[in-house]
Amino acid sequence: GDEASSAAPVRQAMKAAREEDESDEKPGKGKAKARPKPPSSAKQKKADEEAAAGFTEWLQSRFKVAMVDYHTAQTYTDPADKARKAALDSAAKTFDDIYQGQRDTMVGTYAHMWHGKVLDEKGDYKDARDIYDEVLAIANPDSKQPPGELDIMLAQVEYFRFLIVK
Numbered sequence: 081g082d083e084a085s086s087a088a089p090v091r092q093a094m095k096a097a098r099e100e101d102e103s104d105e106k107p108g109k110g111k112a113k114a115r116p117k118p119p120s121s122a123k124q125k126k127a128d129e130e131a132a133a134g135f136t137e138w139l140q141s142r143f144k145v146a147m148v149d150y151h152t153a154q155t156y157t158d159p160a161d162k163a164r165k166a167a168l169d170s171a172a173k174t175f176d177d178i179y180q181g182q183r184d185t186m187v188g189t190y191a192h193m194w195h196g197k198v199l200d201e202k203g204d205y206k207d208a209r210d211i212y213d214e215v216l217a218i219a220n221p222d223s224k225q226p227p228g229e230l231d232i233m234l235a236q237v238e239y240f241r242f243l244i245v246k
Contacts, residue, residue, distance in 0.1 A: 153168045
C-alpha cells in the first residue's frame with residue numbers, strides 16, 4: 081500500500097549505498113586484525129602507515145554497511161516483515177564482528193552501542209540493556225574534561241537505554 085510506495089525509493093537508495101560500501105569492504109573480508117608492529121625503517125614506516133589507512137577505510141566501510149542495514153530496516157513499519165528482520169540480523173552480525181575485533185577502540189565501542197540498538201529494535205530488550213550497560217561502564221564520572229566524542233556517545237546510549245526501561 082502507501083508504505084511500500086513511499087519507502088521504495090528509500091530502500092533502493094539504501095541498497096545502492098550498501099552495494100557501494102560492500103565493494104570497498106571485499107579486499108579485507110573477515111575479522112579485523114591487530115595493528116602492525118612499529119616500523120623498522122622509513123620505507124617500512126610508510127608501508128605501515130598505508131596499511132593502517134587501508135585498514136581504517138575497510139573498517140569504516142564495514143560500519144557503513146551495518147548502518148545501511150539498520151536504516152533499511154527502519155523503512156519497514158511491520159516488525160514481523162522478513163526483509164526488516166534480515167536487515168537487522170545482518171546489521172547485528174556486522175556490528176558484533178566489528179566490536180569483537182576492536183573492543184578497545186572507539187569504533188569498537190560505537191559498534192557495540194549500535195549492536196545494542198539493533199537488538200532493541202528486534203525486541204531483545206534484555207540483551208540490548210546488557211550491552212548499553214557495558215558501554216556505559218567505560219564512562220569516568222570523575223573526569224574534569226569538557227564533553228567530547230565519548231560523552232556524546234554515552235549520552236546516546238543513555239537515551240537508547242531510557243527508551244527501553246519500562
